[in-house]
Amino acid sequence: MNEVTCKISDAEWQVMKVLWAESPITATQVIEYLKPETHWSPKTIHTLIGRLVKKQVLGVNKNSNLFQYYPLVSKDDCMRDETKSFLHKVYDGSLHLLLANFVKNESLSPRDIEELRNLLDERIK
Amino acid sequence: MNEVTCKISDAEWQVMKVLWAESPITATQVIEYLKPETHWSPKTIHTLIGRLVKKQVLGVNKNSNLFQYYPLVSKDDCMRDETKSFLHKVYDGSLHLLLANFVKNESLSPRDIEELRNLLDERIK
DNA sequence: ATAACTAGACTACACTTGTAGGAAGGTGCT
DNA sequence: AGCACCTTCCTACAAGTGTAGTCTAGTTAT
The missing domain is CATH 1.10.10.10 (Winged helix-like DNA-binding domain superfamily/Winged helix DNA-binding domain)
Known part of the structure; x- marks a missing residue:
């Protein structure tokens, strides 16, 4: 963290x-x-x-x-930081916007979507 | 495009x-x-x-x-390119990995999750 | 041992980026 | 008409990056 x-x-x-x-x-x-x-x-x-x-x-x-x-630093930490600054630069910090864009642009295969749904379902529990 | x-x-x-x-x-x-x-x-x-x-x-x-x-270039195009190179650099091109990370790291509020599910549902139709 | 090779340290160099200053010419107020 | 100011153009400069070469000391093969 x-x-x-x-x-x-x-x-x-x-x-x-x-x-x-x-x-x-x-x-x-x-x-x-x-x-x-x-x-x-x-x-x-x-x-x-x-x-x-x-x-x-x-x-x-x-x-x-x-x-x-x-x-000396964990990959997770670096990914998180990098993602944060990227999101801030391009999507004004909104992951939601990024996803909306991806979903809209059919950059996701049906299998991607299915898997995402499963991930989300897990989080809801 | x-x-x-x-x-x-x-x-x-x-x-x-x-x-x-x-x-x-x-x-x-x-x-x-x-x-x-x-x-x-x-x-x-x-x-x-x-x-x-x-x-x-x-x-x-x-x-x-x-x-x-x-x-002279559209915001969408730029966002797409930037996202692509970011994904490639950090997540080996896998949007799936990025999302999995985000979902895992509780960077999403329940409302985010709900909205995402709706987005995905739309795409499935 | 000596010549050849190699790994790491230091150096190089052009390009990009963040950040901005100075010069030159047009525009408006007095 | 002259002075002040704004707008654009050109210049500056240090730090970071991509890309790689030279120098030096240790390792290896003969």
């Missing part, structure tokens, strides 16, 4: 997703994971990791010449 | 919201509208408007020494 104070940029998010999925891991492993989905040079990924460490979003284990990185 | 190619920054969004609500209007009017909600200098707003014109997001009427600005 903590507020995450610092902004994580688009490229940094991709790095964080890897670390949230598995950690602690080395930079080399991060690079391996990202290689298929990005065209980034390993150097670029090192830079991104470095920035995330400086922002105190990632921590480092420096045991035995082998640097291992791990998240 | 057009793709909006260029990015609109946070500050620019605030300007665009004014123009989407009413247009064409002059820079002075935009400044008036934004004065209560921002602490921006008129200069800043002029800069933002200028950038939006350069990005071809705003158009200008230069009739009679009175410059009037108006949007």
Whole structure:
């Protein structure tokens, strides 16, 4: 539930997703994971990791010449913050507006809708 | 339904919201509208408007020494694009995930939920 | 051991963004 | 007609971002 104070940029998010999925891991492993989905040079990924460490979003284990990185903030917290600022920017803070738009624009498959209804039903209980 | 190619920054969004609500209007009017909600200098707003014109997001009427600005892209299109890239960045493109998160985190009031259900019901018809 | 390689640290560089100042020309009041 | 002011244009500048290269010290293969 903590507020995450610092902004994580688009490229940094991709790095964080890897670390949230598995950690602690080395930079080399991060690079391996990202290689298929990005065209980034390993150097670029090192830079991104470095920035995330400086922002105190990632921590480092420096045991035995082998640097291992791990998240210092939870994915949930970041998602919440990011969603909040996005909603504020585009939808004036109204999740309702966003949903209305999505539902209206048929961006949802019937299965999506069905599942959503189930989710909502659960919440009502 | 057009793709909006260029990015609109946070500050620019605030300007665009004014123009989407009413247009064409002059820079002075935009400044008036934004004065209560921002602490921006008129200069800043002029800069933002200028950038939006350069990005071809705003158009200008230069009739009679009175410059009037108006949007060249629809709010809906921009919202859709912004939402898409946000969803991709944070939720791997899954609106479902976002909603699940919101519903789970009790960020929705019972009334929100009720309304959402109604929206969904409409779509099912 | 020595040459080659590698991981991390530091540096680079252009572009965007937030935030605004100064110059230049038109408009209105006196 | 002159002064003041507004409007637009151009310029500025630091921080953040995407993207990557160089330097240095440790690791590995021969």
